[in-house]
Amino acid sequence: MTEGLRRAGKFLSGIFLRGMVVVLPICLTVALLAWFAMATEDYLGEIIRYALPDLQYWRGLGIVLGIALIFAAGILVNAHIARLLLGYADSLMARIPVVKSVYLSIRDLATFMSGDSQKGFSKVVAVRIQEMLLIGFVTTEDLKGLPGRTAGEKLIGVYLPMSYGIGGFTVYLPKTLVEPLDMSLEDALRITLSGGVSAINKPKGK
Numbered sequence: 001m002t003e004g005l006r007r008a009g010k011f012l013s014g015i016f017l018r019g020m021v022v023v024l025p026i027c028l029t030v031a032l033l034a035w036f037a038m039a040t041e042d043y044l045g046e047i048i049r050y051a052l053p054d055l056q057y058w059r060g061l062g063i064v065l066g067i068a069l070i071f072a073a074g075i076l077v078n079a080h081i082a083r084l085l086l087g088y089a090d091s092l093m094a095r096i097p098v099v100k101s102v103y104l105s106i107r108d109l110a111t112f113m114s115g116d117s118q119k120g121f122s123k124v125v126a127v128r129i130q131e132m133l134l135i136g137f138v139t140t141e142d143l144k145g146l147p148g149r150t151a152g153e154k155l156i157g158v159y160l161p162m163s164y165g166i167g168g169f170t171v172y173l174p175k176t177l178v179e180p181l182d183m184s185l186e187d188a189l190r191i192t193l194s195g196g197v198s199a200i201n202k203p204k205g206k
Contacts, residue, residue, distance in 0.1 A: 123180060127177065
């Protein structure tokens, strides 16, 4: 009977975990969108009512303004003057103790997700450790101050993520010890963060 209960528990836990794989990404996406909608409606809506008291306010105007501001920021960031101002603001935030640690981490993550490969992960590589191959992402190829084992040896920075987004390691090793992979950044990140599950369950035709 104990063996039967063990099998039943394993079967039910397998079903539950498969359900989590389907439900969790949807729930997180919905939660993020709901947070954005509520935050913009509360804060920007209050600003609109304060700045334009005679305006007939309708619910949702704060969300519309939030979306418009994001689009405007995306357009203005390409302007020379806007880039200079953003550069000064970025430099100022990077000098504030404690704040700079949080700000720089969020900035780098946002830069990577924006698809700007020149400022995020530049390429996907494989790092061999004995008989294992680890998928990594090159973060920099212009390291200064880290001496190589031999004169003229070029060191690169490689980020090795852990599965399910629980952390990772940044290692610095000779460029000759890594092997470029013919894989997009998005596919490699999805495979590593899902523990390889998404590689197995990748939809047909993609």
